[in-house]
Amino acid sequence: MRERLNTRYYTIILGLGILILVLVGYFFYDTAVQEQVDFIAADAPIPLEDIENRIENGVHVQTGLLDGEGLNLVIAHCTACHSAQLVTQNRADRDGWKKMIVWMQETQNLWDLGTQEETILDYLAKNYAPEEVGSGNFRRAPLKDIEWYELEK
Amino acid sequence: MANPWCFFWFVSKKPIIWQPWNTQIDFQNMNTFDPSDRRNFIKKASLGSFAALLGTDIVFALPKGYLPVALENDPQKLFGKHKDLIVRNNLPWNVEPPAHLLDDKITPADKMFIRNNGLVPENIDVAKWILTIKGEAIDQEKTYTLEELKTKFPRHTYHLVLECGGNGRSEFYPPTEGNQWELGAVSCAEWTGVRLKDILADVGIKSNAVYVGFHAADLHLSRDANKEAISRGIPIDKAREDETLVAFQMNGKDIPLVHGHPLRLIASGFPASVSGKWLTALSVRDRVHDGEKMAPPSYSIPCDPVEAGAEVANENMCIIEKMPVKSLITYPKSGAMIKENATLGIRGHAWTGESRITKTEYSIDFGATWKPCQLERGKNKYAWQGFEAKVDFPKKGYYEVWVKATDDSGMSQPMLTPGWNPKGYLNNACHRIAIKVT
Structure with a gap:
């Protein structure tokens, strides 16, 4: 009985061990993948703690x-x-x-x-709406209220 | 640094960009940053808890969070720029000098504008840098190392204007979207490299070639490695011009990092966005290149003129090619006060993407009368041409000095902001400076 229990524990421990190895392996794999994405420090974000x-x-x-x-x-x-x-x-x-x-x-x-x-x-x-026409943000107001018509020949 | 949950991503084989557990990644390691992490955080957060985003609470709610405000907001320290340059945008970097800093005949690196669409690449290995020539309109893909490019082909040096298509955008009304450039998104440096046409001849291109598109090492803003930040191009005739270079030197030195080190395309006379920085490949296409930022509304204007504020369908937009006639007064700086009866020397540059400038004039009466400036010829095609004049003022008061350039076909500059277009390109209105005679 006790032996069977021990075997079960060993199986669980072995399983956990394999899982940990895989996770550690993935840690290095993932780091390697991520590091291909490079940009200069000037283009980098700052941590939220600094907001x-x-x-x-x-x-x-x-x-x-x-x-x-x-x-x-x-x-x-x-x-x-x-x-x-x-x-x-x-x-x-x-x-x-x-x-x-x-x-x-x-x-x-x-x-x-x-x-x-x-x-x-x-x-x-x-x-961030457009400033009103006439507030000096352009050189000359665009023509408005144009009544289009066809000129007779 | 990875976290264990990534294991399940690995198992599920989903693209890394959509990891919903990425909020746990340590963003202190900047290379793991991914904007979609934020998306996933936002999706989970309620509007109420979100109000705390900027508060201290969030430090606990999102232990490894971030906010991409640039670490350093000073192009002087980062890129060795002059302290008076204006930062329009620090992610991506877009920086311009005021007009008076463009007084040099050859624009030095510290006064040259920066227009980035993506993120500046790092860890550039010059020894391993490869230029690949590919595309439908070549027989066999070919690669060159930097060393091969430098030794195999004759070197050429030209003074070449690079002007952003959106230079002057800030003057359009209704306002148009993009970096709100004033006057300074233009430069004329001395570029050294090999002719693109020599490379194309060496590769051997087919008769169906119509366009050459570039590919580069800068990263897209979303950090999606499969997406190009910008991949524009030029018609094959432009690619075959003498002055179109694959350049590796600027002003006699290696090209500065932020201007495209170690290799870039230079196709002066077109919007500078076609002069791809950090050049890694060229596609010789049998159709108009369809890379990132080739599609309208980017770098396109209405094929037929439209009224200000009009909505223009993409199919009615045409790609901008040649840049218009333009000039800039670089001395004195606007706002100069001078004594009565003093003569004011003015100077600046004039340029065009079309042919050459044959006349520059100034006016002190808002265009009622124009007087000629002395005009230099310029070192080569697409170089800017210096002008200068001695200006007398009839009496005390407020004046504006306006300058206008004209090319050999009689094409000149409008005094008003030219035809409105949805993205605010090609503003070549006359430059003017304020002068007070006291």
Whole structure:
């Protein structure tokens, strides 16, 4: 009886031992695979522990993004691949931001934003909308309210 | 560093990029970073708990988390750039000088703009660097080591303008998406390399060749190793021009890392995005190259002009080829105050992707009258050409000095922002600087 029990223990211990060996082996395999993906330190992320939560004058200090509902989602989704500066230097209406997101999803490996997309679009459209015509951000206003007609020959 | 759960990925043979357990990976080891980890974390987190993402709580909720704000936000330290360069984007790196820093005839490395689409490769082994020539329009794939390229073919050195297709984008209205370049995404350095046409002749290309696309070692922003950051190209006629180089030197030295070390394509006169950095392969294609960022809206404009803000379907967009006539006042820096009756010397550069500049003029009355500048010829085709003038002002007050270049076909520059296009390319509006006579 005791012998059979011991045999069972040995089997379990042997099984665990093999599992550990496989895991250790995989550890080295996985490390080797991952290290093929190289980029310079300047392009590297910083650990989450180093994130600051500071908002000054309505601006999230570390990223430069404006404070507002959806800020955290924008930081989390958008800065996974590119810096927040690519957001803060651009202006578009809701459709325009949606177009950029679709382009990134179709061509740049951006994932499905699910139900959070609405909040993200709200945030972008509200905080990074085109400035009003006449605020001096262009040299001459585009022609508007054009009444197109066919000129008689 | 791996974690044991990866074992099950190994067993299940799913692509590594979709590991849902990757949130456990130690991100201190930067090489294991993968943006989709974040996706999986976000999927799991509720909106409520997510509010704590930036708080300290998350350190416990996501023990090995990360936020990819660059470690170092100073291109001066990282790439030896001049301290006054403007960072548009630090992931990927996009940096430009203000106009007055482009005063040198040959742009030095520290004042040259950076336009990256992906991540700068590291661990470049020059001794093992290989250029592969492949594609449908060659008989036999061929490879060259750097040493072979340098010794087998005649070397050529040219002064060549590289200008980003989106230089000046910030002036378009309605605003267009991308890095909001002002004036400085342009350079003219001295590039040394071998002619692409010599390499193509050595490989032997078929008569059905229409395009040459490049492939490079930079990594896509999503860190997906199977995806190219950028792989653009040029028509075969452009590839056969004397000035189209596979270059290994800039300003007499090895090309700096951030500008494409150890090998890059230089096809001046086209948007600089075709001059691929960290060049590893060239595809000689029997069709228009279809690599990353070749498809519209990237580097494309409406085939027919559109009204500002128009929506343009991809099939109505055409790939940008030759860059337009343009000029830049590099001295003095805008905002100069001078004494009454003093003569102001101005200077700068003019260039075109088409042919050559034959006239540069300046105006101090918003274009009502134009006076000629002295114009240099430029060292070779696609080099920028220096201009200078002595400017007198009739009385005290505020002035703008505007400069306009014209090429040998009479093509010049608009004083207003030119035709709007969805991605804000090709703004060649006249440059102007503010002057006060006191």
